[in-house]
Amino acid sequence: MKYKIVGDSCCDFTAEDLKKEYISRVPLILTVGDTDVIDDDTFDQEKYLDMVDRCPECPRSSCPSPENYMQHFEGAENVFVVTLSSKLSGSYNSAMLAKQIYQENHPDVKIHVFDSKSAAAAQHLICERLERYIEQDLDFKTIVEKTEEYVGEIRTLFVLDNLDTMRKNGRITKVKALAANMLNIKPVLHGVDGEIQQLDQARGMNKALNKLLSHIEKEGYDNTKPVRITQCGSMERSKNVRKILMEQFGFTDVKILDANGISSTYESRGGVIVCF
Template sequence: MRISIVTDSTAYLPEGFAKRHSITVVPLHVAVDGAGRLDGVDFGPFELAGALAEHRRVTTSRPTPGEMAAVYRDVLSSSDAIVSVHLSRELSGTWEAARLAAEEIDPSRIRVVDSRSTGMGLGFAVLRACAAVADGRSHAAVEEAATSAAAQTRMFFCLETLDHLRRGGRIGTAAALVGTALAVKPLLHMDDGRIVPLEKVRTMSRAVGRLVDLAAAAAGDGPVGLAVHHLAAPERAAELATRLDERLPGSTGCVISEVGAVIGAHTGPGVLGVVVLPGGPDILPHTPDNSASSSPE
């Protein structure tokens, strides 16, 4: 059986990884002052940071069920089955669009997974699914590999500013943080598919230290997959990645990638995030080894 992996643009996979592993990435829609763009296609982190700096209105929306169905038909023209892994249904309607499209086409051939996360919280689930495909595992086992990785992954964020969060959006933290002193840096985490407040610290340097501590506590012993996300903060992200690798000897290598509009429009520039997958992703993000589509006997 030839199984293919589909995901969406919020996975923020390492550059070149999707092409190398034959992963189909479906872009979410972005509107900038009402003008349509496609996340990761003609509107990336650089464009997002510029739009936010100019105080332009940036909103995002899901792919339509029709768009998802078109993707699935195209993929199934050369594959027997699909595992489609997407960002949390609490953050977007993308999972629902995928589910509706799968039901329309053939739910026995398309399994849709809610990662209950985003960024590399989603990306690590995709990597585990890729490894399962490369190992020649069954359709159900590939789905389980993605679901299991999603359940194990932990994700933590800290914000440089509350300005963008106060404007509202999909991240359900605004009410809890309204009135917080501007100098305070909130720490957030993924909790059952939602991004919610965890704690507050006084400075960004302390926030970075807490991210390292939280990641270490979540990692446990043994191998661990790590990713650092940021928006317009490459030097700080590199420093955080170095500290994580030094603190966690089991690190399989820390991925660094910028967030797109689905998260970044609501957090603003300067956001830092850490994603932790105990046990590691099975396929290393940096290594061009196996394809995400295979034809096992």
């Protein structure tokens, strides 16, 4: 095989994606209480969210080992790896170590690891862009350069409906989470150089999603580019966002992806992630 695209499981690959011989997913492991959940094709989003809801502790995640990554490098002359933000997980560092070790024994294999500086749908966009460049028969170096440039252009905005995970992992205090839930305040967040920051807030999900859309309009956009939405128990909301992006913003390529395990952990039930 000439090329291979390897993504950690925060990249929300579809079932159709994973049927392609040159696409491979490396699972992270989620731990809810005393239960380990492998973030692979056996992942059940609804069952997982129910487990998280019942557990008083924040879910924990373990990134793939270098050995896990190296297994997915086999059989390819050129390997492109796409990981979630290095500021959110150790997945990127593990993939970099895997590259180093693998190339010591396979010096002719070219490997590049992309730090998505985001997660979920943004990683999917990067993989799609890699596919396009591979189909254009570009050389390895050009693909890396053009894709790294694209990574820097991607914007990620999202709205959380449930703040429990943020409370459990200490990102916000219990008092702040309680006040937000009582007042029905929903945060609008965005990715800034691989980190999550609050951009805005509103009372109620509909108003918060409208704020998200208003920020897209305010900051400017190129509606010829693809948009990917990751939904986590929020399909109807995501469909409404897609409709607005297509009818009012003029985007033509807008697809909704289902959150896998890691994305579900960050997004929580009811959340909507928009990447473009």
